[in-house]
Amino acid sequence: MSSFNSNSRAYLYSAEKPTDAQMEGFVKFLSKKYNREITVSWVNSKEFPGGFRLEIGNDVYDWSKEGKFEQLREKLSYLAKNSDNVIPLMKETVHSWTPAAIAREVGTVLTVGDGIATVEGLENVTFGEILIFTDGIRGMVMELRRDEVGVILFSDEAPIMEGSSVYRTGKTAGIPVGDGFIGRVINPLGEPIDGRGVIDSKNYRPIESPAPGIIDRQPVNRPMETGLLAIDSMFPIGRGQRELIIGDRQTGKTAIALDTITNQKGKDVICIYVAIGQKASSVAQMVNNLRNKGAMDYTIIVNASASDAAPVQYIAPYAGCALGEYFMQKGEDVLIIYDDLSKHAIAYRSLSLLLDRSPGREAYPGDVFYLHSRLLERAAHLSDELGGGSMTALPIVETQAGDVSAYIPTNIISITDGQIFLETALFFEGQRPAVNVGLSVSRVGGDAQTKAMKKATGTLRLDLAQYREMEVFTQFSSDLDDSTKNQLLYGKGLMRILRQKQYKPYSGEDEVILLVCALGRLFIPVPEKEINKVSEELLQYFRQNRPDIADRIRGSEGLPDEMKKEILAVGAEFMAKRK
Ligand code: ATP
Ligand code: MG
Numbered sequence: 001m002s003s004f005n006s007n008s009r010a011y012l013y014s015a016e017k018p019t020d021a022q023m024e025g026f027v028k029f030l031s032k033k034y035n036r037e038i039t040v041s042w043v044n045s046k047e048f049p050g051g052f053r054l055e056i057g058n059d060v061y062d063w064s065k066e067g068k069f070e071q072l073r074e075k076l077s078y079l080a081k082n083s084d085n086v087i088p089l090m091k092e093t094v095h096s097w098t099p100a101a102i103a104r105e106v107g108t109v110l111t112v113g114d115g116i117a118t119v120e121g122l123e124n125v126t127f128g129e130i131l132i133f134t135d136g137i138r139g140m141v142m143e144l145r146r147d148e149v150g151v152i153l154f155s156d157e158a159p160i161m162e163g164s165s166v167y168r169t170g171k172t173a174g175i176p177v178g179d180g181f182i183g184r185v186i187n188p189l190g191e192p193i194d195g196r197g198v199i200d201s202k203n204y205r206p207i208e209s210p211a212p213g214i215i216d217r218q219p220v221n222r223p224m225e226t227g228l229l230a231i232d233s234m235f236p237i238g239r240g241q242r243e244l245i246i247g248d249r250q251t252g253k254t255a256i257a258l259d260t261i262t263n264q265k266g267k268d269v270i271c272i273y274v275a276i277g278q279k280a281s282s283v284a285q286m287v288n289n290l291r292n293k294g295a296m297d298y299t300i301i302v303n304a305s306a307s308d309a310a311p312v313q314y315i316a317p318y319a320g321c322a323l324g325e326y327f328m329q330k331g332e333d334v335l336i337i338y339d340d341l342s343k344h345a346i347a348y349r350s351l352s353l354l355l356d357r358s359p360g361r362e363a364y365p366g367d368v369f370y371l372h373s374r375l376l377e378r379a380a381h382l383s384d385e386l387g388g389g390s391m392t393a394l395p396i397v398e399t400q401a402g403d404v405s406a407y408i409p410t411n412i413i414s415i416t417d418g419q420i421f422l423e424t425a426l427f428f429e430g431q432r433p434a435v436n437v438g439l440s441v442s443r444v445g446g447d448a449q450t451k452a453m454k455k456a457t458g459t460l461r462l463d464l465a466q467y468r469e470m471e472v473f474t475q476f477s478s479d480l481d482d483s484t485k486n487q488l489l490y491g492k493g494l495m496r497i498l499r500q501k502q503y504k505p506y507s508g509e510d511e512v513i514l515l516v517c518a519l520g521r522l523f524i525p526v527p528e529k530e531i532n533k534v535s536e537e538l539l540q541y542f543r544q545n546r547p548d549i550a551d552r553i554r555g556s557e558g559l560p561d562e563m564k565k566e567i568l569a570v571g572a573e574f575m576a577k578r579k
Contacts, residue, residue, distance in 0.1 A: 009038070010040045011042075011056075013047065013052065013055070014052045015045065017042060017044070018042060023042070059105060105124060107120060107168075108163055109162055112160045112162065115309040116152060116153065116355060117139060118148050122166065128141060128172045129168065130172065131151055137157070138154045140154070140173050150355040152311035155309075172208065173206065173208070173315065175190040176199070177203045178199070180201055181199055181300050183298075184301070185283075186199070186301070186302055186303070188315045188319040205322040208374075211374070212380045212386075217240075217380050218381055218384065219447065220238035220417075220444045222238060223237070223450060226260040228500055234461050235440050235442040235445065237394075238381075238447065239390040239448065241417050241448070242394075242415070242416040243392075244394075245419070246396070247424070250424075252434055256422075258273075258286065260394065261295050262290070262295045265294060265297075269298065270300070270332055271334075271335045272323055272334065273286075273302070273337045273339065274302045274303075275301065275304065275339055276313050277304065278303075278343075280306075283303050289503070310354075313344065314347045317338045325391065327391075334390065334391040335392045336379070336392070338393065338394070340395070340396035340397055340398055342408055345372070362408075369415075373415050376416060379391045379393035417444045418440075418443045419440060421435070430499070431499060435498070437464050437465070438468070452558055452559040453515075454558075456511070466487075474488065490524055492528055493528070494519075496532060497531060499532060509554055512567075513539060513550070514538070516559075516567045517538060517571040518535075526575075534578070538575075542570060546570050549563070
């Protein structure tokens with residue numbers, strides 16, 4: 001800490017004049033510590049009754065009462081956290097009651113404004129370190145320069161003045177973690193904002209930590225079911241995968257994420273929803289919806305709303321991720337949603353510009369790719385040696401007029417294992433979820449699909465592609481032959497089957513039954529408008545008359561051909577009765 005200190009004069013602040021012997025002791029102590037001649041001047045100060053304060057350059061040695069209390073406090077909180085060490089530490093506390101000096105580097109605020117402060121005089125400060133300002137306001141070092149550092153502030157900067165003191169903590173930013181967070185709404189600093197009292201947490205994790213390496217991982221091989229037929233059938237997501245949800249504004253992006261959360265009920269998955277830059281009112285409404293659906297029993301909401309400062313929005317996804325890692329490392333399965341990373345990138349851009357970093361493409365700083373890659377790489381399926389837990393990430397990105405080739409969308413598309421592309425035109429046609437089948441893809445989830453689902457999906461994607469092509473060609477011709485007409489009806493029916501209301505997830509078995517019947521062309525005679533109602537009735541029929549089928553799909557290894565035939569027979573029976 002003292003290596004860059006070149007001052008040779010130290011100042012001793014105390015109420016009483018030290019004796020010559022004491023003075024000599026200080027000189028000896030300092031000269032030994034800094035390895036050079038140092039003179040000490042006494043300053044009469046009433047600020048430290050019953051103690052001293054020794055300052056040399058930016059190093060402060062605190063023998064004041066306050067300093068003693070702080071040491072005691074630190075020791076007590078350590079005791080509380082490490083109860084195993086209580087006995088030896090208690091002994092130590094008792095015996096070494098006279099505290100050792102704490103050396104703290106103190107800096108001075110140069111400028112402050114827009115959630116950013118520049119500070120000079122902290123020579124040994126590190127990147128990402130937390131600093132304490134006036135009134136205990138916390139800030140994080142984001143920019144290191146030769147003579148000064150740029151710091152982002154996590155709360156209102158009003159009490160901080162030019163020239164006020166700043167202290168180092170030697171710690172990086174972290175968040176308390178623990179099981180007590182489940183069911184709660186917190187801000188990115190880990191403080192509850194739902195008015196339900198303090199959260200009991202014994203653990204603490206840095207918000208930034210390195211992603212698991214190759215050896216620590218295993219392949220993605222278990223499904224994370226969304227309950228949405230359009231996604232589970234064609235773009236299956238596996239536990240530990242990162243699947244991007246991308247689309248223009250108001251295309252149902254958040255709805256897909258929320259449906260996936262509601263579908264995890266009773267599946268032992270812990271869900272974390274990180275809201276970045278959204279209206280506080282819409283987040284409140286969402287929490288209400290989730291609570292009514294019983295989904296808050298296993299969900300944590302991390303909210304950095306639009307009115308929060310850019311630094312708070314910037315750390316939100318990392319804080320959520322740290323919470324997720326806590327559960328993942330306990331061997332649990334976690335689903336984390338970042339809604340959305342476009343707003344996160346914008347918060348980071350404003351920070352960077354305020355910190356005087358040079359702007360690049362679309363005025364984003366040069367490291368905006370790393371901003372998201374280091375976040376999304378932390379999603380993983382851990383090896384069995386590490387407990388086999390997983391964290392599945394569903395980042396959301398908003399596009400402008402469907403432009404997926406803008407800077408942030410292309411970056412995140414290249415980081416993730418696939419994307420679900422939502423289209424405004426489809427959304428307004430009533431095709432909801434508005435998944436564009438041609439542009440969406442899931443690169444790893446296929447391995448995680450259940451065998452039954454894999455077999456049931458069959459030629460769905462191909463059939464839909466053919467339908468779209470045929471639809472374009474036949475738009476203007478009126479006289480179509482029967483087989484073409486049938487083909488069109490079949491395609492239209494498939495598209496209808498993929499429509500699904502919000503908060504109405506299908507179970508995996510229902511999805512298989514629906515797919516087998518639809519691909520078996522049972523829905524061709526049903527008028528288009530009635531398809532969704534009829535499919536609901538069909539599932540009801542199966543549940544009432546043949547509950548064994550769902551059980552067998554759940555239990556059996558795959559979907560043997562005989563079972564497929566059986567499902568088709570029961571489906572046909574239902575259709576015949578319906579008429
Ligand atoms: P934003 O860009 O504002 O974040 P978004 O893309 O997240 O919007 P949502 O808020 O999820 O979109 O959905 C927009 C509207 O569409 C909401 O009112 C929602 O209730 C409705 N909606 C979404 N999905 C469906 C669906 N499957 N069926 C019916 N309505 C839906
Ligand atoms: Mg949204």
